Amino acid sequence: VVSTQSTGAAAANPKKKNRPRIQFGLFAEDSEREKRKLLDSLSEVPMVRWKSEAVVAWLELVVQMPMYSKACSENVKSGKVLLSLSDNDIQTGFGMVNTLHKRKLRLALEDARQPDSVTYPCLAKMDHHW
Numbered sequence: 134v135v136s137t138q139s140t141g142a143a144a145a146n147p148k149k150k151n152r153p154r155i156q157f158g159l160f161a162e163d164s165e166r167e168k169r170k171l172l173d174s175l176s177e178v179p180m181v182r183w184k185s186e187a188v189v190a191w192l193e194l195v196v197q198m199p200m201y202s203k204a205c206s207e208n209v210k211s212g213k214v215l216l217s218l219s220d221n222d223i224q225t226g227f228g229m230v231n232t233l234h235k236r237k238l239r240l241a242l243e244d245a246r247q248p249d250s251v252t253y254p255c256l257a258k259m260d261h262h263w
Contacts, residue, residue, distance in 0.1 A: 168194055180245045183212030196241045198234065201227045216246055 168190035175187050183191070189206050193199040208226040209215045218226065220235060229235050 165194075180212035180216060185210050188212055188215050191245075192238075196238060198238065201229060201234075204228055212245075216242060218242075 171187055171190050172194060175183060180188075180191075185206055188209055188211070189202050192205050193202050204227045205215075209218075220239065223229055223235055223238060227238075229238070
């Protein structure tokens with residue numbers, strides 16, 4: 134989802150070019166607090182009982198993969214569905230072809246499925262910053 138809202142400074146000053154504010158992901162920047170609040174409220178609830186909105190918020194904020202949030206919201210209706218996806222389902226449903234992205238999501242799902250038996254708890258949080 135791409136937002137093309139004008140910034141307030143450009144609207145106030147007619148000499149400035151009216152630049153659209155680009156935002157990636159399913160949620161607007163202003164609702165990031167709402168997403169965090171939603172995830173905080175579900176911290177004690179197993180992912181199996183999560184609704185679609187919570188799954189998308191988790192994918193964007195925890196796994197840090199907002200580029201797949203639109204496909205996730207269209208194809209995943211609950212945490213139970215997300216946890217049951219195979220690698221092939223992830224590739225076709227999310228359009229995820231990058232092997233490292235699939236691995237990262239799979240590890241994060243394993244952490245969510247069995248949080249007490251995670252061998253390497255920070256592995257799913259890996260990103261491109263070493």
